[in-house]
Amino acid sequence: MAAGPDAYLQGNIRMTLEDPELWRTFHEIGTEMIITKPGRRMFPHCKVNLTGLIPCAKYILLVDMVPEDGFRYKWNKEKWEVAGKAEPQPPCRTYLHPDSPAPGSHWMKQSVSFLKLKLTNNTLDQHGHIILHSMHRYHPRFHIVQADDLFSVRWSVFQTFTFPETSFTAVTAYQNTKITKLKIDHNPFAKGFREEGTNKKRRPNKSPSCLEKRQKMSDMRDSEEENPQDFLHSSYEGYDGDEAELPKKKEVDDIKEERYSPWTAEREHRARTESPAGADARDLYNAEQLVPAPASYPLYRFHEYGKSPSPSSSVSSSNGGSERGSFESRVPDVATVPDHDSSKPHDVAGPSPCGPQHLPGPQDYPGVLNMTVAQAGKPGVIGHHIYSPYNAEQPLGQWSNPGPAQYPPPHHLTADYTAQAVHHGYHHGNVAEWSQYPLFSYSCW
DNA sequence: TCCTCTGACACATTTGAATCGT
């Protein structure tokens, strides 16, 4: 274990999402992310804060994209509808933060941005972008691994974090005009398309026709587009559930964790019914993590939305939970957690008790790992259906015959996803299996 | 015909090198 004797003792790590309000604004409508052949950045982009790391221990930060479910969607009449089963999972890639590996102090001293992460629909992409299918839903997962170098990753403990409001639909062209407007309003690169912007030439001429076209396509545009209630009501009707009962936005605020998007509502429904932990359904800050335990290395997952279910959640609660989505990892089965108090501010900029550190500057090797993506198909359950690109509703047999082998076949699928999650986080015995799909078999830095 | 995807386009920001002044 590259990280030394304390490698198993990664407790109290807390990850908070930067700019959660913006994410929620998008999520309320139904975030869409453009994917292009050359690769497209996300907006909003993923930016997180970390605390609770061991300042002198080195960590690697990774992001991958997990299918939200096993469906393909289509945009029909101002709402998303299920359009069939999801397509086979594209080559699974994980984005490695370019600073990796870096000491905990480095990660904690400022927010960690994944600005340069790009999404593509080009399954033959050679640039290391994360490959997604259009019209499918995904959510990013953030992994933090205590490891001295990239090659130690596969032997180390993964701690995984997700934020429900970061889920999105991958598209090649925006479907929802509300999302387009939000992007234009918030993305500085799109300033030229703002109504009040300096661009007087393009918008006035083209915008109306565009809207007209979309109007034609949507066939049932509401005359009052700005009504959020109407909007929420109209969106995602294919997954309606209890959409009609959505409270008005003002009312939603108090319980926005529960309903701030139809997607969330849908996920939550599943969480409510399927979570073995019986987590408070309102706390939908889905958090996934792989936590080591002495014997079985079970996975722990709980729901947090604006607050942590752990006693130490006062931190996140106090900072509002409205400012940042946050997640604090726990190591419930490991008693010997390193004694670092994550609740107190980290003066990581100060002298490190670890002696001189090599603080790698932003290194120019952002890359991807060809890890097989875990599947959080059942939000209420531990999300790590490792190696299964689909949730339980999907026939696993699909992967026993991987077809034309454009995509690497996953590891064998077992019913015990806990064990697989362990497999993911730890690599204890099944060397042969791992060696089939080396962690770094596809890297592009 | 419908739906999705692609590529060119105009406009914006970002980045880095070159220049200038202190």
Add this chain to the structure above:
DNA sequence: AACGATTCAAATGTGTCAGAGG
């Protein structure tokens, strides 16, 4: 000579839109 501020051009990131293609 060294440093910081400013300028400028190239690179890059955006949404739009017409048209291709399944």
